[in-house]
Amino acid sequence: MKVQKLIILLLFSALFLSSTAQVFTPKNYPQGYFIWPVIAKVAIVANFGELRPNHYHMGLDCRTDQRENITVVAAADGYIAKVKIEPSGFGRCIYINHPNGLTTLYAHLNDFYPALENYITQQQYQLKSWKVFLDIPPTLFVVKKGQFIAYSGTTGGSQGPHTHFEIRDTKTDKVLNPLLFGLPINDNIPPDILRLAVYDRNTSTYEQSAKFYPIKKVNGIYVTTPANIIFNSDKVSFAITAYDRYTGSTNQNGIYEAILYDQEKAVAGFQMDSISYDETRYINAHIDYKLRSTGGPFVQHLSRLPGYTKGIYKEVTGDGVINLDNDVTHAIKIEVKDTKGNTSFLKFGIKKAFGNVHAYKANPIAVYQPNEFQPGFINIFENDQVSLHMPEISLYDSIRFKYNEIIPARGYPIYQIHNTTVPLQTKFTLKIKNTSTSNPDKMVMHRFANGKDDYAKATNETDWYKASFREFGNFQLLEDLEPPVIRAVAFKEGMKLSQLSRLVFVISDNTEELVDFNAMLDGQWLRFSNDKGRTFIYKMDEHCPPGKHELKIN
Structure with a gap:
């Protein structure tokens, strides 16, 4: 023995x-073509492919000394091809196309360099929208390697000051690992x-x-x-x-x-x-x-x-x-x-192990099990109260589908659609039967589980109310009869604004379903930024000259 x-x-x-063995083909990306995109010590908070909730991290998070407004520069010669501004995600973001067929992206920025900032402001007023995703003519903003393009910040979905940096294939938009390009990370x-x-x-x-x-x-x-x-x-x-x-x-x-x-x-x-x-x-x-x-x-x-x-x-x-x-x-x-x-x-x-083990047994006759959902197939569950339709790309592995109905003391019934430990790739469609509402155009479907709430407008289809979600959980119909609440910060109606540098409003809503924000000053659209959450800020400029004004927000 x-x-x-x-x-x-x-x-x-x-x-x-x-x-x-060599399993993956070695990469032949240009070395030394790109320089470090921030004027700060070369260091990263997160790298490419890092694991995040529902997504891979798609670039490098470059340290900015835990401060905002650090100089961000073009990583190589090229031209500014796109600018994106949104309240979540990348926040304020610049795309630069380069002659070698690659694109670099710089995100969570504060102000752009003056010429670009002025151009974007003009476009926002023309489009009457702070949130924009603009294609920019190639000859308009040509940049050189190391040229100042913006200040770093923490806009969008950023959890702290840094600059998110990506390298993409310009034609396919596929994101490439920046650490394969010879950047100076030791x-x-x-x-x-x-x-x-x-x-x-x-x-x-x-x-x-x-x-x-x-x-x-x-x-x-x-x-x-x-x-x-x-x-x-x-x-x-x-x-x-x-x-x-x-x-x-x-x-x-x-x-x-x-x-x-x-x-x-x-x-x-x-x-x-x-x-x-x-x-x-x-x-x-x-x-x-x-x-x-x-x-x-x-x-x-x-x-x-x-x-x-x-x-x-x-x-x-x-x-x-x-x-x-x-x-x-x-x-x-x-x-x-x-x-x-x-x-x-x-x-x-x-x-x-020896003895009785869990072993695979081939079944020559496939028998459909009503509660067994399989990846690669359309999966459907229906009864008199709910109808669930899941596209074939929804599941990654099979599940034994679970369903339950709860009658609460108040409100409409709650339907438990499986559980939150199973992820989904794409949205499913859920229909719930309701014949008792007197406000069919105000119906909202509420998903809640583990302290998280999601809401979606419920479309009426002959007493069936339909919405789409990408997570299992508990679902209930609600009547949304309350308008959003607008709260002014540090000023009120009739107040003289000569001592203020900006106006700030915070919006709240009972269903968190804020569709749009529009501000009109004396009948003209006024640009409020929305870099974070539901805070809307107007910085005093020539669009609000001295005098009495009427501001309307909807």
């Missing part, structure tokens, strides 16, 4: 002495691997909880405890928690690449090289969403879920799901890299 153990361990070790630290999760892939990932195994580092290699895992299934997949750090930084940033090897052969992996915005929500299939949504850590799958049709995965000799054969210990290696090539390895063996 001792001899047998020795042979297994020697074989297991030998499998990892061979060189690793990194000689390999990624850290924190945990390993193992899944029984005879069952939906949403119908189970992963089995976690402790990890420790031995002689520079991560290993599991125990070194050889006995698992109660003949079909498994793996996921990891890992992060990368840069030299001189304590930030836990996202990893660049992970590859799964079985018996020395590369099976599958993922790489954060490029991501399109139309596929960024697929992050919810890349992570263990159920675990994360219940307060757990980010865990990244090394295999593609059935409904993950696009994205970052590459399959080499398989899809990342390992079939465990009788009496065979599979030597597994997981290789994790950063963009500088620093590499960490996690190694372990895994074997199917």
